[in-house]
Amino acid sequence: MNTLRLAWRDPAGKASMIVLAGILFLxxxxxxxxxxxxxxxxxxNMLQNPSAEHWLGTDYLGRDVLSRLMAGTRISVLGAVxxxxxxxxxGILPGLASVWLGPKFEWFSLRVTDTLMVVPFTVFAIAVxxxxxxxxxxxxxxxxxxMSPLYFRVTRAVTMGLxxxxxxxxxxxxxxxxxxxxxxxxxxxxxxxxxxxxxxxxGTALLVMASLTFLGLGVTPPAPTWGGMLxxxxxxxxxxxxxxxxxxxxxxxxxGSLNLLADVVRDATPDGVRRSWRRRLTSPSAGPITxxxxxxEPEKERADARVPAA
Amino acid sequence: MSATVAAGTSxxxxxxxxxxxxxxxxxxxxxxxxxxxxxxxxLTFGLGALSGANPAAAVLGETATPEDIARMNHQFGLDLPLxxxxxxxxxxALQGDLGVSWFxxxxxxxxxxxxxxxxxxxxxxxxxxxxVFGVTGGVAAALSNGGVVDRTVTLxxxxxxxxxxxxxxxxxIVLFSVQLEWLPSxxxxxxxxxxxxWLRFAILPAxxxxxxxxxxxxxQLRTSLVGxxxxxxxxxxxxxxxxxxxxxxxxxxxxxxxxxxxxxxxxVPTIIGGAVIxxxxxxxxxxxxxxxxxAEQGDVPVILGTLLVTVIVVLIASTVVNVIQxxxxxxxxxxxxxxxxxx
Numbered sequence: 298m299n300t301l302r303l304a305w306r307d308p309a310g311k312a313s314m315i316v317l318a319g320i321l322f323l324x325x326x327x328x329x330x331x332x333x334x335x336x337x338x339x340x341x342n343m344l345q346n347p348s349a350e351h352w353l354g355t356d357y358l359g360r361d362v363l364s365r366l367m368a369g370t371r372i373s374v375l376g377a378v379x380x381x382x383x384x385x386x387x388g389i390l391p392g393l394a395s396v397w398l399g400p401k402f403e404w405f406s407l408r409v410t411d412t413l414m415v416v417p418f419t420v421f422a423i424a425v426x427x428x429x430x431x432x433x434x435x436x437x438x439x440x441x442x443x444m445s446p447l448y449f450r451v452t453r454a455v456t457m458g459l460x461x462x463x464x465x466x467x468x469x470x471x472x473x474x475x476x477x478x479x480x481x482x483x484x485x486x487x488x489x490x491x492x493x494x495x496x497x498x499x500g501t502a503l504l505v506m507a508s509l510t511f512l513g514l515g516v517t518p519p520a521p522t523w524g525g526m527l528x529x530x531x532x533x534x535x536x537x538x539x540x541x542x543x544x545x546x547x548x549x550x551x552x553g554s555l556n557l558l559a560d561v562v563r564d565a566t567p568d569g570v571r572r573s574w575r576r577r578l579t580s581p582s583a584g585p586i587t588x589x590x591x592x593x594e595p596e597k598e599r600a601d602a603r604v605p606a607a
Numbered sequence: 608m609s610a611t612v613a614a615g616t617s618x619x620x621x622x623x624x625x626x627x628x629x630x631x632x633x634x635x636x637x638x639x640x641x642x643x644x645x646x647x648x649x650l651t652f653g654l655g656a657l658s659g660a661n662p663a664a665a666v667l668g669e670t671a672t673p674e675d676i677a678r679m680n681h682q683f684g685l686d687l688p689l690x691x692x693x694x695x696x697x698x699x700a701l702q703g704d705l706g707v708s709w710f711x712x713x714x715x716x717x718x719x720x721x722x723x724x725x726x727x728x729x730x731x732x733x734x735x736x737x738x739v740f741g742v743t744g745g746v747a748a749a750l751s752n753g754g755v756v757d758r759t760v761t762l763x764x765x766x767x768x769x770x771x772x773x774x775x776x777x778x779x780i781v782l783f784s785v786q787l788e789w790l791p792s793x794x795x796x797x798x799x800x801x802x803x804x805w806l807r808f809a810i811l812p813a814x815x816x817x818x819x820x821x822x823x824x825x826x827q828l829r830t831s832l833v834g835x836x837x838x839x840x841x842x843x844x845x846x847x848x849x850x851x852x853x854x855x856x857x858x859x860x861x862x863x864x865x866x867x868x869x870x871x872x873x874x875v876p877t878i879i880g881g882a883v884i885x886x887x888x889x890x891x892x893x894x895x896x897x898x899x900x901x902a903e904q905g906d907v908p909v910i911l912g913t914l915l916v917t918v919i920v921v922l923i924a925s926t927v928v929n930v931i932q933x934x935x936x937x938x939x940x941x942x943x944x945x946x947x948x949x950x
Binding site for chain 2: 408409411412414415416417418419420421423424425426427428429431500504507508511512524527528530531534535538541545548549552553556
């Protein structure tokens with residue numbers, strides 16, 4: 298919470314939080330506030346350009362694009378949230394445990410993570426939908442499982458760094474239980490990193506979600522989603538070349554805000570750097586805002602971890 | 608390997624040590640790859656087992672008699688215990704036999720063999736484009752550290768990171784196919800038939816797929832290059848009168864390429880997974896169309912086959928990246944016990 302308050306002081310952080318609050322508002326009230334019924338077809342008004350009646354035009358069935366965008370926010374965003382929650386649930390605890398439970402578990406869990414990391418999202422989602430039935434929950438939980446290595450690796454890296462700290466060693470020497478050390482010394486330090494990871498993970502999940510709905514997985518067609526709208530716009534590019542712009546912009550805006558927020562939160566320490574908008578976009582801080590953190594090679598990790606013991 | 612080492616006892620010990628380091632490091636990479644492959648087969652087979660779908664229900668429909676169902680289950684080996692089914696499946700898969708489609712009885716391997724070159728050629732081209740753009744962008748940004756080029760590249764990377772590949776693909780179609788009418792918006796010609804025609808159909812999907820990886824690569828390369836240029840050895844080389852460019856290409860690039868390679872390794876599954884989207888977007892007859900069709904029908908052998916094959920492709924690619932990384936990075940191939948270290 299404190300971190301968020303610090304992020305709020307940064308202009309870029311403020312802007313991204315406002316955008317995200319707007320998106321969150323649409324998640325809950327989007328379908329209620331939509332000016333038209335997002336499913337109502339109007340054969341007389343197909344593929345209309347933007348007008349006073351239909352601000353963003355109509356699609357190939359005469360449905361109002363703005364209403365579909367607003368109503369589609371819920372499924373698009375909640376699906377991503379479900380995937381990220383699954384990833385957290387599966388990733389964090391083994392990440393902590395891999396530092397404590399000895400080399401066998403460590404090796405095993407690292408290989409499981411390696412395995413999950415070589416499985417492409419879309420192909421796995423198709424396979425899961427094909428074997429377990431087409432549904433939003435199946436596909437998003439599948440994506441969550443594939444995203445769990447992100448949490449596993451981040452938690453593990455931070456925990457491993459903390460474990461070498463003298464105050465943790467001191468607590469261990471004084472006979473503190475591992476559980477107590479975890480709760481008292483580790484957890485509060487892992488949380489801010491997890492917040493950054495979550496912002497990035499949500500961005501990735503949104504992109505994957507858009508890809509899946511674009512393929513027609515998870516959500517059946519009449520229900521509006523951003524990715525599904527892009528898929529149906531595709532067939533009418535000759536008539537409406539600008540149509541993909543709106544759902545595309547919604548995705549970019551949301552993912553961009555999440556990435557920006559992740560960047561701000563990463564810097565948000567009480568005496569942290571405060572940088573201007575332009576600088577943030579053109580020269581990001583510490584790490585790259587890629588979907589995944591820089592890979593921590595297992596060998597290197599182990600080498601780092603070994604140092605204090607030697 | 609042991610013969611080489613034994614025969615070379617008269618060699619300088621330094622050299623033996625280095626060879627042993629290489630052997631051990633590549634052994635570790637191979638061990639990881641084999642384990643990951645086995646885990647992947649368990650995951651794939653487990654998915655099929657979890658589905659509980661069986662060909663009798665799917666193909667014969669509701670009119671099937673219990674005898675018919677039993678006969679069909681026996682035919683596909685589904686009346687055996689699960690672990691035995693897994694071992695059979697794995698044994699067959701290792702020999703290139705992924706079973707037959709429940710519906711068409713066409714061997715899964717044949718369907719995949721027909722579809723895979725489409726994805727491989729396009730993903731390969733995408734990877735090539737990603738390396739070209741990523742390295743050019745990253746090096747240019749690092750050379751102009753803080754300048755206009757640097758900021759443009761970084762801004763572009765930030766924007767690209769927010770776009771799903773198919774949005775970029777749609778943009779490319781709108782620009783090159785609909786507006787300019789230079790390139791076809793979909794379709795495919797095998798590379799063996801006509802490389803030029805292939806390129807005309809493949810360039811847009813490959814471009815769309817490469818953008819994301821190129822952005823990540825450029826950004827990572829820039830970060831590590833800028834960091835490495837500040838190191839003492841780079842400053843030293845510059846002090847001795849080498850040009851900045853020479854220092855960059857001669858000294859720094861090799862050291863800075865490790866993390867960039869890791870990013871590239873991570874981009875491979877994204878590119879292969881993205882190829883699925885590109886297939887739908889550009890109407891390519893690839894492995895994803897196969898997977899999507901079989902997913903609709905519930906044709907489990909085909910679904911599992913496509914999943915396993917794509918995972919193997921990614922695994923091979925990431926193992927290659929690991930090997931290159933090991934070869935480039937002396938730390939990665941240093942023996943585990945500290946007294947064996949070369950330093």
